[in-house]
Amino acid sequence: MDAVVDFMSIVAIVAGAAFFAAGTIGLLRFPDTMTRLHALTKADNLGVGLVILGLLPRAGSITAGIKLLLVWLLVLFAGAIVSQLVGRVASREPPR
């Protein structure tokens, strides 16, 4: 049972890290603000989500697990708001 949980944990964290890597490459390589935002939000939402999913079995207590989930929800919320705000400013400026 422990081995299965560990395996799931590792798979989720590695998948999360892969999303971060992809998001970072996108941030560096994509041509304009909107597409870079698109890359960034995938890393934020799925990357953090998967890493936290992988960490949950290792949290040790229910409250620590709830705190981890809260971190994810706050990152989701802040990421969504910030990309909206950045996107709005970018859509006003002439593209470069």
Added chain:
Amino acid sequence: MIDALNAGIALLLLALGAYAVMAKDVFAALVGYIAYGLLLTLAWMQLRGPDVALTEAAIGGGLTGAMLIAAATRLRDRDAAARAPMPGIGARVLAATLSAVVASAVAWSVASLPEPAATLAPQTLAAMPALEVGNPVTAVLLGFRALDTLLEAIVVVLALIGVWSLAPDKAWGGRLGRLQHAQPDGMLAYAARILAPIGIVIGMYIFWIGADLPGGKFQGATLLAAMWLLVWMAGLTDAPAVDRRWLRAMLVAGPLAFVAIGVFGAVQAGAFLAYPAGLAKPLIIVIEIALMPTLTLVLALVLVGPPLREPER
């Protein structure tokens, strides 16, 4: 594995430091500096200093970064100094040499520290039961070195007075900062409505948990200040006028309460800031609670800046 991680953090810190110093664009340098602060948080966690890590994340990365961005934005439009030509090669070489000398001196002193390093940690832990707090950092900051914390609390108030002294004459008595122009039903206002209550609860939690676990008034107050700043930037509230009596009373209340408790110690326990036996924990809590509003106000208002609008009357 962990060694590789630590080496990676150290190399990235050096690279980000170099980037922040060498970036031509001020904003790029600031982004580098903020990333540097966040990475430094990780480094402190690796050094098992969660208290320092929390402070670095809240104040070093967060608040200082926001202050520098605000300063850069203000300088960009009107100050010629921000667009001044690069200093000559001689000045740059001199600055680089001086920095290298200072850095080598610091590196040399760190490397020549005795092994194991001289420490007061055992004495601190041995004396802690008298204070009845569980977090050694809190015991040091509010027990054994409370004088430092008192001076720190006074210094932040002085810093705010320094910011206010930059006010133009005709704006003295007016509201602090500029009027914010966010849409009342826009995205930022929505974020402020949802995030502020959550942030206030987390800020109070970090403040309260400081007695026994990493946390405390400074980190908690930074979060509360950030939440107020969010609400202010979203246009849901306005900054107070600089001449409000309640504002000034709250700014000095924290340090004054701290001094009063110090004098109480001088009378009751024989030394300034000494705590009478059995009263240590309650007095520490009173100091923390008294400092919280002062710190929150100072940290938020330093970012808002001096009064810039004429008084409304």
